Amino acid sequence: MIQLQQVHRIFEVGDQKVHALDDVSLDIKRGEYIALMGPSGSGKSTLLNIVGLLDRPTSGKYVLDGQNVTALSDQSQAEMRRDKIGFVFQFFHLVPRLNASENIALPMVLAGVPVAERKARVSRILDAVGLTDRAHHRPDQLSGGQRQRVAIARATVMEPAAILADEPTGNLDSASGKDVLDILEALNDNNITLIVVTHDLDIAKRARRRLHMVDGCIDSDTTTGERK
Amino acid sequence: MSTIDILGFALKSLRGYALRTGLMLLAMAIGVAAVVVLTSLGEGARRFVVAEFASLGTHLLIVLPGRSETTGGPPLLLGETPRDLTIDDAVALNRSRAVRRIxxxxxxxxxxxxxxxxxxxxxxxxxxxxxxxxxxxxxxxxxxxxxxxxxxxxxxxxxxxxxxxxxxxxxxxxxxxxxxxxxxxxxxxxxxxxxxxxxxxxxxxxxxxxxxxxxxxxxxxxxxxxxxRTREAIPRAQKDIVDIVRSRHDGEDDITVITQDAVLSTFDNVLRALTLTVAGIAAISLAVAGILIMNVMLVAVSQRTSEIGLLKALGASGRRILVLFVTEAGALSLIGAVLGLVIGKIGGWIVGRLYPALSVSTPWWAIVAALAVALGTGLLFSMLPARRAARLDPVQALSRR
Structure with missing residues (x-):
């Protein structure tokens, strides 16, 4: 489903060129559960951004669902992001002036989903993440774990093919971190591809496939049969 | 994204920053109110003068003894002794068919x-x-x-x-x-x-x-x-008067004919120009409001950088972001303008109560122009911030918390 072929990403910082991704090739199938690890600056966030169509490779090819997306226009890339990919961020990135329901509905608002269907989907998904009673709370009235659950609900409301989570538990205590992972893994059980960037080895161990990056290259790619 | 959703989103973000929105609305409202009040006053003054003249009769010509080049002034008696303007002269004017009565x-x-x-x-x-x-x-x-x-x-x-x-x-x-x-x-x-x-x-x-x-x-x-007889007959009446009196005064042009119309249109033009000038000055405050909008939108863009990044991650294209921000500015200036119209109308009404002789009325073109300038400056000056927002790199925008 996700294919990267000889992808390079070079940033220019002043006069220097930084090779954030150096000839990365990667093949991810639908429904995989991947932990992306590596030290700071190893390029794992850059990889995630390119997979999520937030960033474009300097060279190389990216095929998503059989479609070469490297050459697509800004508009079409935005549509791909909207329909196929859900993002979960370390710092939640909820819109502070919107309540939980409105935050969750935001991707559907952008996609032009009719109001009645929006409401139905929001209430279904609030129920799934256990936040029905928090529907009209604004983010500053929610705990960290609740906020991240709202963010996950928002990421899944468009029924994406893949969820990209950048340190989803990095800002949470361990109990709510575990809740969040449970929800993400439940989604993965429904055949949604899940890619989690993490520093935490315990979290990485839960994934079936682990990618380890150093200096813009994938230096190890291990797959274990069962999720632990 | 439907138009209603775009408007809803814009209005919600305006409500999210109530103080800033309030101040912007105030600036816009003051600008529009200034245009409305000042043009109303100018127009009122113009109407007052025109009405005063109309009460004298708009088809009126005034025949003065003596020749003078300056219209409207008293007859000049510079050494020349004008022939008397007599009752017989006056009666003779009835011969002209352009004249209704004398x-x-x-x-x-x-x-x-x-x-x-x-x-x-x-x-x-x-x-x-x-x-x-x-x-x-x-x-x-x-x-x-x-x-x-x-x-x-x-x-x-x-x-x-x-x-x-x-x-x-x-x-x-x-x-x-x-x-x-x-x-x-x-x-x-x-x-x-x-x-x-x-x-x-x-x-x-x-x-x-x-x-x-x-x-x-x-x-x-x-x-x-x-x-x-009619407004159109005024030039003929004027010519006839001059001809008749000349023939009675041995071929000498020793009278002055002033048309009420000429005096009236002079006043009319002067006061209209005055109104336009005042309106123009007031419009400057609208331009200032436009620049304020730009300033506020620039602040909004940098304050909401991560939100813009998020919208992009959720599937908003650069164009969509542009439309959202321009809509926000447009809504801001339109609401401000309508507020200003209301304030201006109230102000005009108060002036009308204080000086009843001045029939204060806002000309329709002033309302249209004020609304158009308000909306125009709002949209124009929001283009720069909105384009800046649209071009934001989502990765960098999201990395800001």
Whole structure:
């Protein structure tokens, strides 16, 4: 489903060129559960951004669902992001002036989903993440774990093919971190591809496939049969 | 994303920053209100002047003895002795078919007395037509009778204030008053009117023109008021008047003809220009409001950087972000403008209450222009911030918390 072929990403910082991704090739199938690890600056966030169509490779090819997306226009890339990919961020990135329901509905608002269907989907998904009673709370009235659950609900409301989570538990205590992972893994059980960037080895161990990056290259790619 | 959703999103973000939105609305509202109030005042002043002139009769021509190049001024007597403008001259003007009616006028001042009360008053000698030409109305009795203007008769019509001062509560009609050394019978009293440009009609005494000439011992009229048949007939009437008088005055052009219309249109133009100038100055405040909007939107873009990054991650294209921000600015300026219209209308109403003579009215073009300029500056000045937002790199935008 996700294919990267000889992808390079070079940033220019002043006069220097930084090779954030150096000839990365990667093949991810639908429904995989991947932990992306590596030290700071190893390029794992850059990889995630390119997979999520937030960033474009300097060279190389990216095929998503059989479609070469490297050459697509800004508009079409935005549509791909909207329909196929859900993002979960370390710092939640909820819109502070919107309540939980409105935050969750935001991707559907952008996609032009009719109001009645929006409401139905929001209430279904609030129920799934256990936040029905928090529907009209604004983010500053929610705990960290609740906020991240709202963010996950928002990421899944468009029924994406893949969820990209950048340190989803990095800002949470361990109990709510575990809740969040449970929800993400439940989604993965429904055949949604899940890619989690993490520093935490315990979290990485839960994934079936682990990618380890150093200096813009994938230096190890291990797959274990069962999720632990 | 539907239009309603775009509007809803814009309004929600405006509500999210209530203080900033309030201040912006205030700036926009003040600008629009200034335009509305100032143009209303200018327009009110213009209408006031035009109405004053119209009350004198818009088809009016004024014939003055003496030749002068400056229109509107008193006849210049620079060494040249103008021929008298006589009653016969006035009567002769009736020959022109462009002329509906004429009213010869002579003016002087004399002592008016009834029993032991007396006062100085302006005496106007004229004919029956004076009533119609000057659009006067009668309070009691009747005006001067239809008669040959060359015939003197001892009747007079009093202004309302003169009647009050001479007779108090007594009956004036039919009484004899003394004007100078002659006696006149009161046959009518003018209705009391508001102010009009020129003479205060409440303080005049009107007598037949021949009587007035005899009273002041002169043969020369002060002027002749001529009413043309239609507005279009004014130039022909003017030419006819000049021709007729020239033929009677041995081929000499020794009169001046002023058209009411020319004076009126001059005033009209001057006041319109004044209104436009004032409106232009007020419009500057709208431009300032536009720049304020730009400033606020720039702040909004940098404050909401991570939100913009998020919207992009959720599938908003650069164009969509642009539309969202421009809509926000557009909504801001439109609401501000409508608010300003309301404030301006209220302000105009208050001024109207304070100075009732000034018929304050906002010309429709001022409302349209104020709204258009407000919306235009809002949209124009939001383009730069909105484009900046649209071009934000989502990765960097999201990395800011």
């Amino acid at each position: 009213a010869p006028i002579t003016v002087g001042s004399a002592r008016v007395s009834y029993r032991r009360r007396d006062r100085e008053s302006i005496i106007i000698g004229s004919t029956r037509e004076f009533l119609d030409v000057r659009h006067l109305t009668m309070g009691q009795g009747r005006f001067l009778p239809e008669a040959d203007p060359r015939r003197a008769s001892p009747v007079c019509v009093l202004g309302a204030k003169i009647r009050q001062e001479l007779f108090g509560g007594d009956k004036a009609l039919g009484q004899w008053v003394r004007l100078g050394d002659r006696r006149f019978r009161v046959i009518g009293v003018l209705a009391s009117e508001g102010r009009t440009i020129g003479i205060d009609v409440e303080e005049i005494v009107v007598v037949p023109v021949a009587s007035a000439l005899a009273l002041f011992d002169t043969a020369s009229l002060f002027r002749i008021l001529v009413e043309a």
